[in-house]
Amino acid sequence: MHNKSLLNQLKSTDILEESMPTKKEGKAQLAIDEAKWHTAQVLAEKKANRSANVMKYLLAVTYRIMAMEGLDEGISGHISLRVPGEPDAFWVNPFGMLFEEVTPENIIKVNEEGKVLEGDHPVNVAGFCIHAAIHQARKDVHAVVHTHSPLGVVFSATGKRLVSIDQNSCMFFEDHGVYNEYNGPVTEEEDASKMITALSDNHTLILKNHGTITAAEEIETAAMLMIAAERAYHVNLQASGQNKMIEVRPEVARKTKSWIANPIGLSIEFEAYMRKAERVYPDLLNYKPSEL
DSSP: OOOSSSHHHTTTTTTHHHHHHOSOOOHHHHHHHHHHHHHHHHHHHHHHTHHEEEEEHHHHHHHHHHHTOOOOBBOOOOOEETTTEEEEEEEOOOOTGGGGGGTTTTTTEEESSSEEEOOOSSOOOOHHHHHHHHHHHHHTTOOEEEEOOOOHHHHTTTTTTOOSTTGGGGGGGGSEEEEEEOOOOSHHHHHHHHHHHHHTOOOOEETTEEEEEEEEEHHHHHHHHHHHHHHHHHHHHHHSSOOOOOOOOOOHHHHHHHHHSSSSHHHHHHHHHHHHHHHHHHHHGGGGOTTT
């Protein structure tokens, strides 16, 4: 975590506020809320004061998860994580490497001026433009995932927003934007600035003819949102050919998003994907910190 525990972070979210047990509730609901509160506390303790080695490992794991799920595209795409205690620096993949080749040892540290502070590889210019702009503009964001996933690229070509037609798609209700320009790889400050405007305070941005960006305070959240986005693209594309499509009611979509797109649930899901990635890419275990 960055400077505050998961428990403190979640105190401002609907899911935790709703889960705080009160004596006014019925016995069954009280038991449910007690369980939710206990889960938040357990995760908060696990994430308290995580070392730089742990954070870099989670970043490397995120690259492997994206590759494992088929969301990578050659050496394109990038994932960054703000360095704890260094608000003007972030870790990112070295230019020229596949996602499945990224390890905690070859990740580079870059500052907001594009200077490589640690590492033996150059930075991806397009990746730097995108990530530096987001980290500068959104101080609440510590992790940014950008991919050219297959369905993400197809859906982005429609120029449309996601429609809440299932539980997973509700994760993006009132929380994603669309950047309806494509001027080639993002290598100009003006293009990056327009993307920031389109992202606004949302957690996800669809880039027309390009791909997707997810941004969050937690690397686990940004990673799972990217996987969820690919699922949402699939469902939306499949449903677009139907004569009639029934959308989830706004109030239900909003409540559903609060329940399944919160840092608690996404962190638990990330751990499951991490275990899978460690089975698919056993070399990861050579870098796994003892704290994990």
